[in-house]
Amino acid sequence: MKKKWLALTLSLAMTLSLAACGSTGGTSTSGSGSGSGSGSGSGSDGDVITVGFAQVGHESDWRTASTESAKKVFSPENGYELLFSDADNDSAVQLEAIRGFIQQGVDYIIVDPIVSTGWDSILTECEDAGIPVIVIDRTIDDSDKYVSWVGSDFKTEGLACGEWLKAYAAAKGITEINALVIEGSTGASATIGRTEGFKEVADREGWTILDSQNGDFTEAGGQEVMESYCQSYAGQFNVVICQNDNEAYGAMTAMDAAGVSYGVDGDVIIVSFDSNEPAVEHVLNGNMNATFECNPMAAPTVDEVIKQLEAGETPEKEIYMEESWFAAEDLVTEITVNGETMPITQVTQEVLDARPY
Ligand code: AHR
Secondary structure (H helix, E strand, O other), X not given: OOOHHHHHHHHHHHHHHHHOOOOOOOXXXXXXXXXXXXXXXXXXXXXXXXXXXXXXXXXOHHHHHHHHHHHHHOOHHHOEEEEEEEOOOOHHHHHHHHHHHHHHOOOEEEEOOXXXXXXXXXXXXXXXXXXXXXXXEOOOOOOOOOOEEEEOOHHHHHHHHHHHHHHHHHHHOOOOOEEEEEEOOOXXXXXXXXXXXXXXXXXXXXXXXXXXXXXXXXHHHHHHHHHHHHHHOOOOOOXXXXXXXXXXXXXXXXXXXXXXXXXXXXXXXXXEEEOOHHHXXXXXXXXXXXXXXXXXXXXXXXXXXXXXXXXXXXXXXXXXXXXXXXXXXXXXXXXXXOOEEEEEEEOOHHHXXXXXX
């Protein structure tokens, strides 16, 4: 293990100095530095493996699930010391956190990139320091100086949403689509991919996208955008695409206040991405029509990547998470995306009970 004592000393100093800054936008350590050495993450020499995780923030339920999963996997019991940074959706903070991890001499850096560009310089610094970087969830478009990426195909998620809507509208006899999109954070690959995928189907089918604005992947953002949509496009829209679950919760609050009915028995079709348990429950109850999964449980796969690296093996460069699509009704049972036929799962109580997050 590299610079272990330096890492532990600086880690402690950084944790103490940031403790006064509150629980967000800071760095914390979840490892004691004295792990048993017999856990799954122990290095080949039996030492604790230090991992710095530069997380996006805490904007959504999805993000909370991702953080909790990482803290569970990269735990002292599993032979890890985790240095965790919550950048609160601020790219400058995220880059500084990574620089801090380099100074601390961690063994590995995990980063979930807030935005998809501006990475080559910091990844070169990691490379020069000999620290392997593993990217999770969102993608990096302007550098390949990382070992592996573990995440979702966001464009496929957007295409799946579009293909489901096309089939659902046909089954319901809806001939005109006037959609409002509530986007995620600007510059995030999750936003870019979902926007592109849905727009590709919309353009092909001749649908109207009345507006597409940034809701920042938050419930408050979704509510704010939907409140303004309800005023600007009153009576003109029949579909709302929310690029995550939390935005959908906010959008439903705004539509309730504006007297707009939505969901299975409503005037407006509403869908989301992520498929956290509360969203799947909304689909079960018919409040939402469909939700398209984005799987936040990358950490166990990252653990496997680290084990491969520790064993001197070369992990795969791109590893895709498994994802499912969920709908309230059984009108559409499958869709074809990128030439692949994919099932649409009708949500039942059993399906909801089986949700892992
Ligand atoms: O990058 C993944 C996206 O970020 C999730 O869809 C969203 O909930 C999160 O904030």
